Amino acid sequence: MRRAWADPEKRDRMSKAMRLALADPEVRKRISESKRRALADPKTRDRMTKANRRTGADPEVRRHKSESMKLAWADPEKRDRMTKAVRRTLADPEVRKRMSESQRRTLADPKKRKRMSEAMRRAWTDPETRDRMTKANRRTGADPEVRKHKSEGIRLAWANPEKRDKWTEANRRKSADPEVRKRISEGVRRTWTPERRRSVSQQIKDVWAEHGAKVQAAKQPSPKPVRLGRPRHPESAENAAVIIEARDGLVPRVPWTKMPQFLFRKTGRTLSVGGCRSLYEEYKMPSMQPRDAAAT
Numbered sequence: 001m002r003r004a005w006a007d008p009e010k011r012d013r014m015s016k017a018m019r020l021a022l023a024d025p026e027v028r029k030r031i032s033e034s035k036r037r038a039l040a041d042p043k044t045r046d047r048m049t050k051a052n053r054r055t056g057a058d059p060e061v062r063r064h065k066s067e068s069m070k071l072a073w074a075d076p077e078k079r080d081r082m083t084k085a086v087r088r089t090l091a092d093p094e095v096r097k098r099m100s101e102s103q104r105r106t107l108a109d110p111k112k113r114k115r116m117s118e119a120m121r122r123a124w125t126d127p128e129t130r131d132r133m134t135k136a137n138r139r140t141g142a143d144p145e146v147r148k149h150k151s152e153g154i155r156l157a158w159a160n161p162e163k164r165d166k167w168t169e170a171n172r173r174k175s176a177d178p179e180v181r182k183r184i185s186e187g188v189r190r191t192w193t194p195e196r197r198r199s200v201s202q203q204i205k206d207v208w209a210e211h212g213a214k215v216q217a218a219k220q221p222s223p224k225p226v227r228l229g230r231p232r233h234p235e236s237a238e239n240a241a242v243i244i245e246a247r248d249g250l251v252p253r254v255p256w257t258k259m260p261q262f263l264f265r266k267t268g269r270t271l272s273v274g275g276c277r278s279l280y281e282e283y284k285m286p287s288m289q290p291r292d293a294a295a296t
Contacts, residue, residue: 197241244283259271259276
């Protein structure tokens with residue numbers, strides 16, 4: 001099979017034959033039913049799982065799959081075909097339901113959750129892998145279509161009272177776990193470097209600059225009153241970035257009564273509770289919503 005697949009002509013012929021076969025709904029249905037019957041047998045499922053793990057543990061196989069996927073994704077025609085196929089699949093409510101149930105079953109197993117967590121940690125400790133994943137996330141996040149799709153998905157889910165209650169309860173359970181809180185806190189400390197603070201501060205400045213330009217272009221009065229008195233201190237934006245992250249980025253969020261101590265630990269600067277609140281209200285866009293609307 002490998003020799004045949006290594007021949008471009010044979011590979012192209014086999015690929016066309018497979019596409020032709022899978023274009024037939026009856027063939028797809030038979031293949032799907034055959035897989036379901038096989039996976040319904042615990043012994044067969046266990047055997048297939050072990051075989052997949054063995055294959056996936058082979059560096060040569062992983063390298064070959066990675067290169068094949070990169071080549072396919074680099075071809076605009078193939079990329080478009082793969083994207084459309086995924087969209088068609090996910091547009092089927094039955095498929096989405098099955099995937100959701102499968103994920104719930106997987107995450108309900110502590111052993112599987114632990115294995116997935118350890119695999120992600122191993123991947124994240126590799127600088128090359130981390131850099132690749134970060135760049136991929138940035139590319140995806142920079143795509144307006146992807147952002148719009150995610151935003152609409154979250155809005156629809158949040159509009160569903162059942163899902164909203166489920167998310168709220170899940171967040172409460174996580175927040176009640178001291179180990180989870182400790183990991184989140186340590187993660188924020190590691191990532192909240194001077195460079196990240198400057199980056200967040202600049203993003204906030206850019207957002208307000210864009211907002212001001214839009215208001216000016218529309219010739220509408222600014223929603224914020226004109227600032228009188230002394231000019232804004234250059235450190236205000238950095239302080240605001242820390243406060244906004246503490247209120248909207250951490251789970252559980254930092255209460256206002258502890259915000260001055262939190263700000264002092266992060267920046268070495270002191271502000272009253274009222275000063276922290278004023279900076280938060282001044283720099284946070286009115287249209288922005290907290291990431292965890294359920295947290296208080």
